[in-house]
Amino acid sequence: MKSVFFLILAILSVGFNAQMLSSVYFEHNSYELNEGSKKKLDSLALLKAGLTFRIFGNCDSSGETEYNRLLSEKRANAVSAYLQGKIGNNIRLENTTGLGEEKQINDNSTDELRGKNRRVDIFIEKIFAPGEIISRKALPSFLSTKVSQMKVKDTFSLPDVNFIGGRHVWLPNGSTKLDQLLRILKDHPALEVELQGHICCDYENFDGEDIDLGTFNLSWTRANAIKEFLQKEGIASDRIKVKGLGHLNPVAYPERTETDRIRNRRVELVLLKK
Structure with missing residues (x-):
């Protein structure tokens, strides 16, 4: 409870x-x-x-x-x-x-x-107040923060790891950043993380439809796509948890531009163990 x-x-x-x-x-x-x-x-x-x-x-x-x-x-x-x-x-x-x-x-x-x-x-x-605007402060980047300075339970961004609308496929400029994430996890084998997926735009439903899979858990499939990439490259599955948060925490609302929408189509990372 x-x-x-x-x-x-x-x-x-x-x-x-x-x-x-x-x-x-x-x-x-x-x-x-x-x-x-x-x-x-x-x-x-x-x-x-x-x-x-x-x-x-x-x-x-x-x-x-x-x-x-x-x-x-x-x-x-x-x-x-x-x-x-x-x-x-x-x-x-x-x-x-x-x-x-x-x-x-x-x-x-x-x-x-x-x-x-x-x-x-x-x-x-809880209902949005009329005319309310959200622009959330950027989280610290997991890729540029020293592991010695990280605290367990802190949440970090994965800069430039954003997704195609309606899909669990990240945009091309995310690949380099995910290679950096892979290197950090390989260099620090004690680290355990939770990947938290997010969506944009669909405020009638908690989560969006993954058009490739036909399932309504798009935020989860985005986080899981990164987990599958990391597993394929040798990171043990039990070091990575996955959670879908739907549109629970937009970084930009209302989403007036495609840039706003892309910012919300993201995965964030919570440090579970170091």
């Missing part, structure tokens, strides 16, 4: 409309909430700031389209009904929607991946 509070508080302390995603998962063909899901929803219901929850039910692709749509609605309604009995006036349930198999975040090639598609997503939002 504490981790949920601290994440929300961190989000709300930033001067923009934060949207956070929380998800609960279901057994095959079921819309019953398990005890773990109830505990997660209990913690969300205790949040004190003025928030809006939007609830979206999802399915894997194992059933017929209409059956999946109805099942996803039942899942969304189960979450909504549970929260309705817990929340106070500080939280508003704005909508409850069943998406069926429309927003797959993974392919359905294994039981584990299908299980991740059997879920309900709760979007937790």
Whole structure:
């Protein structure tokens, strides 16, 4: 529960409309909430700031389209009904929607991946103030900071590592910078990092569609593309964690130019161990 509070508080302390995603998962063909899901929803219901929850039910692709749509609605309604009995006036349930198999975040090639598609997503939002403008201060570069000066849990930028819109393919000038990242990790084998992916533009959904994969986890696939590059070059998988943050922390909002959009299509790095 504490981790949920601290994440929300961190989000709300930033001067923009934060949207956070929380998800609960279901057994095959079921819309019953398990005890773990109830505990997660209990913690969300205790949040004190003025928030809006939007609830979206999802399915894997194992059933017929209409059956999946109805099942996803039942899942969304189960979450909504549970929260309705817990929340106070500080939280508003704005909508409850069943998406069926429309927003797959993974392919359905294994039981584990299908299980991740059997879920309900709760979007937790604070609204942008009218006319609000964000221009976030640049983070220190991981590539130019001495390892001796780095602190565990600090977040760093990967300068010039930006991505093509809608894809997990980085722009050409990112390759040199990723070679530098690879060299730092090879030279300092004790370092462990978390790669955090970001998107631009799509503020109706937590994350964007990866047009190459057809999944709705673009921020994660961007971070994972860098992990796969590093693994291929000999960095052990257990030294690299991957997280997708959707549009949670834009460096520029509103995105008035292509430069703004490119700046938001990025991956940042958190130092986990040194």
